[in-house]
Amino acid sequence: MADSQSKLHVYNTLSRKKELFEPLNPPFVGMYVCGPTVYGDAHLGHAKSYVAFDVILRYLRYLDYKVRYVQNITDVGHLVGNGDDGEDKLAKKARLEQSDPMEIAEKYTYTYFRDMDALNVLRPDISPRATGHIPEQIEMIETLIEKGHAYEVNGNVYFEVSSDPDYGKLSGRKLEEAESGTRVETASDKKAPEDFALWKKADDGHLMKWHSPWSEGYPGWHVECSAMSNKYLGESFDIHGGGLENQFPHHECEIAQSECAHGKEFVKYWLHNNMVTLEGQKMGKSLGNAISLEQFFTGDHRLLTRSWAPEVIRFFLLQSHYRSTTDFSEDALEAAETGLKNLHSMVNTIEKAENGPGDAYDVESFRSAFDTAMNDDFNSAQGIAVLFEHLKELRKRITNGSSPSNLDEVKAYIRKVVDGVMGIWPSGSGDGKADVTEGLVQLLIEIRKEARANKDFALSDKIRDDLKELGVQLMDGKDGTTFEID
RNA sequence: GGCGACAUGGCCGAGUGGCUAGGCAGAGGUCUGCAAAACCUCGUACGGCGGUUCGAAUCCGCCUGUCGCCUCCA
Structure with missing residues (x-):
């Protein structure tokens, strides 16, 4: 059943090609995605990345893979500014907010998960x-020193890039090029400018520090992902994801550390999502043009004229491919909102209908079209197009009185893809109060029906208009009046 | 400077060497007390210039433009 005609192919940054996806130990899949550095609110760029990998995770599970999804929380500050002389990000934020770095990390870890929950992003299995x-x-650093890939100077430990012949295989960067870059700080105790820190000795006043064989200090940025992915997914695993901008240096360094420490291939498939742009510019914390998710949800930002529901943000992001840039604009969001509303309306109509006298619906062709789209490197935009086509056709049949005889089966599949894979199921139906609301609206419909029978259109229009104000849309059809709640 | 992407109809946005993407907006029609919804119909786009080909928006080259990475960043 999982193999309609096509098989899952993923674009692997390592080979710069789409490759057939074959896990190392099927049906198990190990997936690691670089998580946030928790020193600020998550913004739309984070949403693109984590929504994309959320759908990747969900689709893999839809294909019956047993996925272990690990996503780190970076709660150690990393350096700010040029070279190694900058200030720790978390420490800086802590100073600004007059609190402890761990308090900052805790606060933004909380808001991160809060926002991701709102976007219906599934929690990782492990958030180390x-x-x-x-x-x-x-x-891990000790291992690298033992194997001659790292050296200690003045309490600092650096990875010796020249000891790794494969360095650069992900980003396509060569050593000579790195050295020629004039912007690389050379005034340090490193043997070579491209060497990167595994452990840094803490300055006086540095807030976050730990004991180590070399100094009171803190770890380099790249080593956390190598160490934690190794702990929870093993020395080799299937998928490593993250934002495009982490390709170099972060992921390149992760590969170097892990492969030099373990002597085997670190990751089979590297997946990178593209950026969100705002007026053609990359949206980023350090660029100061980021709109946080909370600001979208509340509308409290100078570039926003109103608030935007989390599901609209999610749907908007899924309408473009994860490897394409997504250019944000409120016009585009508005189009997405209307589109999603229509999709929900179709789903609701189908959900309310029952098996009918019509021909059986070809669920297999639905499944095949959807799988073909998603098997092509998780093409969610194409997947959504497939949803629209089939939902439209189904609604048409239902409206025409020829509801498929196997609608139960169709509904089950719709639930699987719309809810299970895409995570865009209509919300707000199902809690206890929904029944009361439905009853109340039904009552008003009855009253309005009498008014219409008496040609009291003033009253019937008032009922309809006032309900619309409340977000309830009445629709008069041949077989009576139906309604939709916002 | 080095490396790498992208340029699609009013807007957003997929895509394959020849066949309708999809969404939003828009136009006409059916239905309706009126409306909404639904249903039916409608747009023939692919930055520029060359080349390969029977045929290219899809392959190659050049040009123009935009962006990303090379520094923390989803």
Whole structure:
């Protein structure tokens, strides 16, 4: 059943090609995605990345893979500004907010999950914190020193890039090029400018520091992902994801550390999502043009004229491919909102209908079209187009009185893809109050029916208009009046 | 400077060497007390210039434009 005609192919940054997806140990799949550095509110760019990988996760599970999804929380500050002289991000934020770095990390970890929950992003199976894995990181650094891939100077430990012949295989960057870059700080104790820190000795006043064989200090940024992915997914695993901008240096360094430490291939498939742009510019924290998710949800931002529901944001993002840039505009959001509303309306109509006298619906062709779209490197935009086509056709049949004889089966599949894979099921129907609301609206419909029978159109229009104000849309059809709640 | 992407109809946005993407907006029609919804119908787009080909928006080259990475960043 899982193999209609096509099989899942994913674009692997390592080969720069689409490759047939074949897990190392089927049906198990290990997936690691770089999580946020928790020193600020999550913005639309985070949403694109994590919604994309959420659908990737959901689709893999739809294909019956047993996925373990690990996403780190970076709660150790990393350096700000140029070279190694900058200030720790979390420490800086802590100073600005007059609190402790761990308090900052806790606060933004909370808001991160809050916002992701709102976007209907499934929680990772494991969300390891960098600060909770200092011993693992130290152990990895020790291994690298033993194997001659790292060296210690003045309490600092650096990875020696020239000791790794494969360095650059992900980003296509060569050593000579890195060295020629004039913007690389050379005034440090590193042997070579491209060497990167595994452990840094803490300055006086540095707030986050730990004991290590080399100094009181803190780990380099890249080593946390290597150590934690190794701990929870093993020395080799299937998928590593993250934002395009992490390709270099972060992911390149992860590969170097992990492969030099373990002597085997680190990750089989590297997946990178593209950026969200705003007026053609990358949206980013450091660029100061980021609109946070909370601001979208409340509408409280100078570039927003109103608030936008989380499901609209999710749907909007899924309408473009994860490897394409997504250019944000309120016009585009509005189009997405209307489109989603129509999709929900179709789903609701189908959900309310029952098996009818019509021909059986070809669920297999539905499934095949959807799988073909998603098998092509998780083409969610195409997948949504397939949903529209089939939902439209189904609604047409139902409206024409020829509801398919196997509608139950169709509904089950719709639930699987719309809810299970895309995560865009209509919300707000199902809680206890819904029944009361339905009853009340039904009552008003009855009253209005009498008014219409008496040609009291003033009253019937008032009922309809006032209900619309409340977000309830009445629709008069041949077989009576139906309604939709916003 | 080095490396790498992208340029599709009013807007958003998929895509394959030859066949309707899809969504939003718009036009006409059916239905209706009126409306809404639904249903039916409608747009023939692919940055520029060359080349390959029977045929290219889809392959190659050049040009123009936009963007990303090379520094923390989803």
